[in-house]
Amino acid sequence: MTPRSDRVVRATRHVGVLLLSASLATRALVAQPMASPPTPRVSAAQIADSIAAQGDTARAVALLDSAVRRDRRDAAAWHQLGLLQWNQARSARAPGYMKDQKKIRLLSAADTALRLATQLAPDSARYWLSLSHFNIQSGVSTMRFASSGQARDGMLAAERSGEKLLLAEAADMYGMAAWRSYDALANRGLPIGTSRVQLGSNGNWNRNNARDYVNSIASKIQPPTGDNDHAAALAMFSRAVGADSSNLRYSRHLYMAYAERKQWPNLATVAALRARQFPLDFQAQLALGLAYHRLANETGATRAFDSAFVLLDETEANRLKNLSRILRPRAPKALQGQISDSASWLKLPSAQRDGLEAMFWMMSDPLSLTQENEFRLEFLARVVFADFRWTIDEMDLRGADTDRGDIYVRYGPPDFEMSLGGSETDSRITLVWDYNAKLTFFFDLQPGFATGRVSFFDRNYVETLRDAIPVSFANVPVTRLLDTIPMRIVRFRSGADSSDAVIAASVPIDSLVRATPLDRVPVDIDLRIFDQFVKVRGLESDQLTFVRDSANAPLDRAWTRRVGPGINVVRVEALQADSKRGARAMARLDPTTNVGFGMSDVLFGNKPELQRGVTTPSRWRDVAITPNAGHIARGSALGLLWEMYDLVPKNGMTTYRVAITVERENRTGAVGFAVRVLDNLGRAVGRAQQFRDRFTISFDRQGSALPVLVEYLSLDMTQAPSGGYRLRVEVTDLANQKKTARNTEFRIR
Numbered sequence: 001m002t003p004r005s006d007r008v009v010r011a012t013r014h015v016g017v018l019l020l021s022a023s024l025a026t027r028a029l030v031a032q033p034m035a036s037p038p039t040p041r042v043s044a045a046q047i048a049d050s051i052a053a054q055g056d057t058a059r060a061v062a063l064l065d066s067a068v069r070r071d072r073r074d075a076a077a078w079h080q081l082g083l084l085q086w087n088q089a090r091s092a093r094a095p096g097y098m099k100d101q102k103k104i105r106l107l108s109a110a111d112t113a114l115r116l117a118t119q120l121a122p123d124s125a126r127y128w129l130s131l132s133h134f135n136i137q138s139g140v141s142t143m144r145f146a147s148s149g150q151a152r153d154g155m156l157a158a159e160r161s162g163e164k165l166l167l168a169e170a171a172d173m174y175g176m177a178a179w180r181s182y183d184a185l186a187n188r189g190l191p192i193g194t195s196r197v198q199l200g201s202n203g204n205w206n207r208n209n210a211r212d213y214v215n216s217i218a219s220k221i222q223p224p225t226g227d228n229d230h231a232a233a234l235a236m237f238s239r240a241v242g243a244d245s246s247n248l249r250y251s252r253h254l255y256m257a258y259a260e261r262k263q264w265p266n267l268a269t270v271a272a273l274r275a276r277q278f279p280l281d282f283q284a285q286l287a288l289g290l291a292y293h294r295l296a297n298e299t300g301a302t303r304a305f306d307s308a309f310v311l312l313d314e315t316e317a318n319r320l321k322n323l324s325r326i327l328r329p330r331a332p333k334a335l336q337g338q339i340s341d342s343a344s345w346l347k348l349p350s351a352q353r354d355g356l357e358a359m360f361w362m363m364s365d366p367l368s369l370t371q372e373n374e375f376r377l378e379f380l381a382r383v384v385f386a387d388f389r390w391t392i393d394e395m396d397l398r399g400a401d402t403d404r405g406d407i408y409v410r411y412g413p414p415d416f417e418m419s420l421g422g423s424e425t426d427s428r429i430t431l432v433w434d435y436n437a438k439l440t441f442f443f444d445l446q447p448g449f450a451t452g453r454v455s456f457f458d459r460n461y462v463e464t465l466r467d468a469i470p471v472s473f474a475n476v477p478v479t480r481l482l483d484t485i486p487m488r489i490v491r492f493r494s495g496a497d498s499s500d501a502v503i504a505a506s507v508p509i510d511s512l513v514r515a516t517p518l519d520r521v522p523v524d525i526d527l528r529i530f531d532q533f534v535k536v537r538g539l540e541s542d543q544l545t546f547v548r549d550s551a552n553a554p555l556d557r558a559w560t561r562r563v564g565p566g567i568n569v570v571r572v573e574a575l576q577a578d579s580k581r582g583a584r585a586m587a588r589l590d591p592t593t594n595v596g597f598g599m600s601d602v603l604f605g606n607k608p609e610l611q612r613g614v615t616t617p618s619r620w621r622d623v624a625i626t627p628n629a630g631h632i633a634r635g636s637a638l639g640l641l642w643e644m645y646d647l648v649p650k651n652g653m654t655t656y657r658v659a660i661t662v663e664r665e666n667r668t669g670a671v672g673f674a675v676r677v678l679d680n681l682g683r684a685v686g687r688a689q690q691f692r693d694r695f696t697i698s699f700d701r702q703g704s705a706l707p708v709l710v711e712y713l714s715l716d717m718t719q720a721p722s723g724g725y726r727l728r729v730e731v732t733d734l735a736n737q738k739k740t741a742r743n744t745e746f747r748i749r
Contacts, residue, residue, distance in 0.1 A: 045076035048084070057084055068113075075120035079127050082113030086134055110134065118153070125166040128154030132173050137394045141448035148177030168244035172253060175236025178229045179253070184429055184447040186226035189218030189418040197420060197430050197442065207461070210440035211416050214432050220418050233257055245274070248283050249393060255287040256388040267291040282311035286320075286384045293381040296477070298372035305380050318350070320383050323357050325400065325409050326471035329463070358534040362569065366478045367582045369526050369575040374478045382409045392450060403454045407433065407441050410466070412475040419445065430455065437474050439465065478582070483508050485572055486554075486629040487585035488744075490601040492620050492643055493594045493708075497565040500620075501589070502603055503527065504627035505572045506554040508583050513551045515579040520545050524575045527559050532567040558627040566591055596646055599731050599740045603641040604630050608712040609680060617710040619643070625712070630746035634722050637678070638715040638746060640729070648735035649705030657732040658711065659698040665724035665745070667693045673720035677713055685713065700734070722748045 044067035052060040064081040068074055089103035089110065114131040121127055132150035135143045155170035197217070206213075234257040240250040251274060258267035268291035275284040285308035292301035309317050324342035345353065365373040383400045386408050390399030399405045414433035421429055429445040431452055441462065443452035454462050473479060486506045491499040513521040522545050529538035538561045557572075568589040575582040605625035614622045625639050632638050647654040662675050675695040677685045686699030703709050725748065730741040 043076055044074065045080040048077075048080050052084055057088060060084055061088075073120055075117045075124065075127065078113045078120065079117035079124075079130060082110045082117060082134070083130060085110035085113060090137075118150070122153075123157050123160060125154045125158035125161060125163055125170060128157055129166065129169055129173065132170075133394075136173070136176075141446070144180070144448040145177075148174065148181075151177055164243050168240045168242075168247065168250060171236045171243065172240035172247075172250045175233045175240065175253060175257075178233040178236065179257070180448055180450045182226045182229035182233060183450045184419075184445060185229060186224065187220065187417050187419050188225040189214070189220050189420050191218050191420065192216070197432070207440055208438050210432070211434045214418060214420075214434070218418065218420050230257065230261065245277065248281070251281075251287075252283060252388055252391070255283075255290075259287075259290065259385055259388055262294070264291045264294045268295065280311055282308045282316075285311065287388070289377070290381045290384045290388075293377045298370075298374060298377060301377050301381070302372050305377065319398075320387075320400075321357070321380065323353070323360060325383065325406070326379065328467045328470040330467055355533065359532070359567075359569075362530060362534050363586065363588070364473075366476070366482055367573055367575060367584060368528055368571055369524055369573050369582065374476050375473050378412070378473055378476050379409070382412060385413075390450075390452075395451075397451070402451065404443060404452045407454075407462075410471050411435060411437075411439055412472065414441075435472075435474075437472060439469070439472070478580075481579075481581050483511050483581070483583035485574065485583045485585035486631055487570075487572055487587065488604060488627075488629045489570055489587055489589065490603040490627070491563070491589070491592065492600045493645060494562060496594050499563050499592065499594065501529075501561050501563045501568075501570070502627050503559045503561065503570060503572065504604070504629045505557050505585055506629045506631055507557060507572075507574045509546055509551045509555045509574075510553060512574060512576045512579075512581050512583060513546055513548050515581055516548065516576060518578065519548055521548050521551070521576060521578075524573075524577065525555075525557065526571075526573045526575075527561075528571045528573075529561055529563060530569040530571070531564060537564065537568070538562075554631075556626075556628055563589060597648075597733060597738050597740065598645050599729075599742060600643040600645075602727070602729050602742050602744055604628050604632075604746060605639040605641065607637055607714050608639040608641050616704070617712075618706065619708060620710055623710060623712050630744070631749055632717075632746065634720075634748050635718045636748075638717060639712070640715065641710070641712045642729065642742070644709045644711065644731055644740075646707060647709060647733045650735045652705050653702055654705055654709065655700065655702050655734040656709075657698055657700050657734060659696070659728075659730040659732070660713075660715075661726075661728040661730075662695040662715065662717075663726045663728075664693040665726060673717070675720065676716040678716055679713060682714075717748065720748055 044064060048060040048064045048067075051063065061081065061084050064077050064084070067077040068081060071077070085106045089100075089106035111134065114127070114134055117127045118124070118131055128150050132147040132154060135147035135150065138144055151170050151173035155167060155174055158164075158167035158170050197214070234254075237250065237254040237257055240247070241254050244250060251270075254270060255267060258264075258270065267287060271284045271287035271291060274281055275288060278284065285304045289301045289304035289308060292298070292304055309321070312320070324345045327342045327345055330341050330343070345356075348356070361373055361376045362368075364375045366375060386400040386402070386405035387398055389408075390402045390405050391397065392399075400409055412435075415436045416434040417432065419429050419431045429447065431443040431445050433441045433443070442455040442458045444455050445452045485508065488504045490502045490504075492502070494500045507523075507525060509523060512523055522543050525542050525544060527538065527540045528536055531537045540559060544555075569586065570589065571584065571586045573582065573584045600620070603620070603625065605627045608623045608625040610617060611622050611624050617623055620641060620643055623641055625641050644656065647656055660677060664673065673693070673695070674690065675688070675697075677688070677697050677699075679685050686697045688695060688697040701711070724745060726743070726745050728741060728743050730739060732739045
């Protein structure tokens, strides 16, 4: 072998050794894997949390107790132990005396554990917030007030650590602490001497003069107290929303602060911004509806509330719009069997409630001529405000369901508000709400809890008032711009299941045009008939123009419409759009029996005469008469027209007796009145009995054996004084002595 070949062989052998070594090394690596990084140590708090999540709280508490005995400085274990002990005794916490000694010991241990956690780890925002939550749910005022400082410390810790969500939670809690202070201090009155509100048997003041009585024992401090606390709360709520804009509770608190001080433009701005940011946020739409309604933007309020109810789930939507909130708690004897109280309402199936709710708001709508139902909007605005203002999350209490919320939803914002402090030994506060409508309410407030109950000695009064006046919308501006339209509706039979309704109205044009500077004033006049399903079954609208200086009397209008079976509602309205002045009349027509012996209503009008070419009227339309609403000028005659049905024929004829009674409503004074009953030829009919305040007459009639008989007369009341009168028309079928009658009223002006 040459030297060169020898070198090649030696090199080849060397490479083989290297390859063999590499192969053995690889096998060794495969046989013995590389060591894993050290596993993080699982803390006792984490293990206990996992055990508690599986439902074994006792084992988790025992584990944590052992952990803190081994290491007294284990902040996480103390914190978790405090949370579990608190949860075990949570149900026992309530204002007042606690009797369960075991749970008292658990709460005491939880308090100690949560405090130790904050002392051992003062930079933990979570620990401070847990302690603050624990104290705010206490039944002791001093502990609830202490939660304020703990929320502040939690906020400072979150600022240092940069934990944005914890910062938002701490800011909101700190804001609520300021809010509870505001609730106790707002609108304070400075006592005059040593007098206090007396509501029991010692109270010797007239409730109608409640505001004067309160002002006699205290003077409202000006500017109103609570401004600093309100400003602090508002700032904290704004900060919480800024740090976590997705949290509904924080935004609700911000809405609450703006609404409480009637800062409606600010509320509208914040809610609109949030509604754009979160299109599915129903709460923002509710806040927007409240703000717009208070700003008199009813179109915007309607749109916002409708949007909110589309986004709400059915349960919450029904809770908010629950009509029982403004029904009387108990049905009076006269209305028993009808849906007039909250207990009867809540027993109804949901589908039936929906239909009656629509009927209620249609009947309550001040003007159908406008696109909005101002009373329904006011109701929703009140419920939303109450929920924002008096909801207490830690007590699981919704604001509209509280005592203050109930009164607010029924009667609206008070016109006068003052809080009066107790004595040195009595920490309670008396809050007074007074309304211009002579309604007054007293609440007992407990500092630190932000709750108010109707005062003990005032509860009977409030219960009686709810039954007598279940709701008032006196604060809605449109009520001060509404006039009344006198209206009469007369029904004549038309088939077995329908009637012809003659609707006569006297529209007060003079009052509608008086408030406008226009020389020629447009007025919209509208007739609408709704059926029992709140569907429009008849509609007629006109716009008439009046010369302002010449419009000095009401305008008489009349319509004839066919109405179906079941309930029908007739509305006649007028609106002067420039001055926003309106007038309305509304009547509910209940179902009538359209078969068998009976008579129609009595139609009022001018002197009735037969239509041209008619010799014997077969129906009311054969008689020419201009209907009126029952208002006639002094010195005039009043025409009467009615029909009679299914009288029994005898010898091919029907005979009946008509008895008419006219009676003055106001019987005071020495002046009597005279009446004559005239037929269509102007001849006096029958023999009358005349008294100073009462007139009666009866006479017999005979007619052909027809299913419908028509009677028409005139009352000559030229000698009668102005005022109101009651009229009774009674018909007796002389073949069988059956009687039927109609009672009504009219007025001579």
